Amino acid sequence: GVAAPAIAQSMPEVKWRLTSGFPKSLDTIYGAAELFAKYVSEATDGKFQVQPFAAGEIVGTPQAIDAVANNTVEMAHTASYYYVGKDPTYGILTAAPFGLNTRQQNSWFYQNGGNELANEFYGKAGLYALPGGNTGTQMGGWFRKEIKTVDDLKGLKMRIAGIAGQVMQKLGVIPQQIPGGDIYPALERGTIDATEWVGPYDDEKLGFNKVAPFYYYPGWWEGGATIHFWFNKEKWNSLPKSYKAIAEAAAAYANIDMTAKYDAKNPGALRRLVGAGAQLRPFSQEIMEACYKAANEMYEETSAKNPDFKKIWDNMRAFRGEEYLWFQVAEYTYDNFMIRARARGG
Amino acid sequence: GVAAPAIAQSMPEVKWRLTSGFPKSLDTIYGAAELFAKYVSEATDGKFQVQPFAAGEIVGTPQAIDAVANNTVEMAHTASYYYVGKDPTYGILTAAPFGLNTRQQNSWFYQNGGNELANEFYGKAGLYALPGGNTGTQMGGWFRKEIKTVDDLKGLKMRIAGIAGQVMQKLGVIPQQIPGGDIYPALERGTIDATEWVGPYDDEKLGFNKVAPFYYYPGWWEGGATIHFWFNKEKWNSLPKSYKAIAEAAAAYANIDMTAKYDAKNPGALRRLVGAGAQLRPFSQEIMEACYKAANEMYEETSAKNPDFKKIWDNMRAFRGEEYLWFQVAEYTYDNFMIRARARGG
Structure with missing residues (x-):
């Protein structure tokens, strides 16, 4: 009949490979790629299949970006x-x-033009x-010795990546x-004095x-x-509109579900770690202030020489000011009361 | 050919109506039903269509539950x-x-068996x-006079719904x-002294x-x-697996996107309201403590006579204790620092 080819064309067989930036042992973060793959496959009766591979199975984490850009794999989750x-x-x-905190990141990406700004930048790399x-707000990490003052940071060898390391x-x-696998030894x-992880x-x-x-x-x-699904741009553009809609909704589901899982x-892991001797410590106000000042210097220096960075950071920074104006009212006051009520055994 | 009928069967034409519990003027909350409908339609090339109607167009908000249960409409968003x-x-x-706060609600529903518990209860009503x-943490609402002590609450006529009204x-x-439309006059x-809204x-x-x-x-x-999509249970069960997957992912997208939009x-609305003379006030510690005590009494009384309520509240309450154990560490400390940095003009 006439209808059958039209249906077949609108639901082509698509089999893609996804390289994760993470090992399978991180079921929270790796699990989000599996959830995405599950929903995309179920939504299309198996016609759009994405197979996730752990970091290193096809390419290592550092190679994932080039592997997607040059279409060795169609997708990464990293x-x-x-x-x-x-x-x-x-x-x-x-x-x-x-x-930004977790909700503010989501608000920025979905509702403040963040996805558009991000893809303007990512698009240049294909x-x-x-x-x-x-992941939610992460922990500051594990230190062999107590760190009380800015002086205690001097000479400290810490496993910490990217621009945070620069700060x-x-x-x-x-x-x-x-x-990850080499940190413990x-x-x-x-060989190192401290590490941050998640x-x-x-x-x-x-x-x-x-x-x-x-x-x-x-x-x-x-x-x-925020963890991202990266698509080879041409491959993404080649998808029928229906598959794009399915992928967008599945990615959003993976997004909210990962935070829900973390x-x-x-809480249970925190209990167990403290039970096993972990000593919980807030960074001192002195250290937080010094890091904040150093971060602001890094933002100024990097913005001065990188227009893409400046464009995105200026937007994020303005949004941050607006967000905390609001979060400090109902959200923060509510959490503050609930935390104190809990501490009293309520 | 043989393939065509199989494809047709797996993608039946489904046209459903959704009654929203909200007016179109609430673009945040009503918009989530529109987003759901858009993704479901796009994902199926228009074969699964959900048409949202504002509260009152088919049935009013109070009738939405019965309208879904008796299949007058297949869905509600309320x-x-x-x-x-x-x-x-x-x-x-x-x-x-x-x-629970917003992230904790999501964690409870998606990752602590909350959806299963909820549907065990909702299922009895079809x-x-x-x-x-x-919506995020809501505001406490608008008061004609300042409310400083518990005594100030006595005799106050306040528009407030449900179990919060009981407390x-x-x-x-x-x-x-x-x-909603009758509150302002x-x-x-x-006629009333105060109202809460969103x-x-x-x-x-x-x-x-x-x-x-x-x-x-x-x-x-x-x-x-949490706002819910409600489906007539038999209609939901009749969907092919692919449509269920599409609906689940689209609902999760609507969930995260509504919070992102709020x-x-x-923030801008808060600025404008304060600029127009709104006087921001935290509830006093005395009032918060008295409300907390009254809420705990309500929980005890209601749990004593309602096993469904008790089962769900006991689970939520235990989860709340675990969640705030964790949220008070990294999340709260981070927000606390950022709020103070912002206040200093950082």
């Missing part, structure tokens, strides 16, 4: 800030030091991006880039508490880290 | 707590007084539900149920600041109000 060596703009599209997860460097930290041997649930798996018991917060460089899994 | 007259359990599935939006009643408030005439962006449209200038926060009865729109 943190844009891993590619900050190419351009610092990649850094702030995951998380800007002292930037990528198209959709937000595909958020820390201004305070005398010697930033180290070490893949480096900490144990004392938060209780992911950190617990790597056992850092055994060799670096001081667990600091907050991770001011990741107030709400929020559900982190 | 707040479960509007139907608390049928059972108080409907109330806490939107927002529990002193309950409904199937998916979260489809969240307020314990403190001497006389709760009033008034539809009631406040202006002094937050700055929605409230601004109704102009309450002109007749009740004291704008209190937080709305402790709605730490993060977060993007509220």
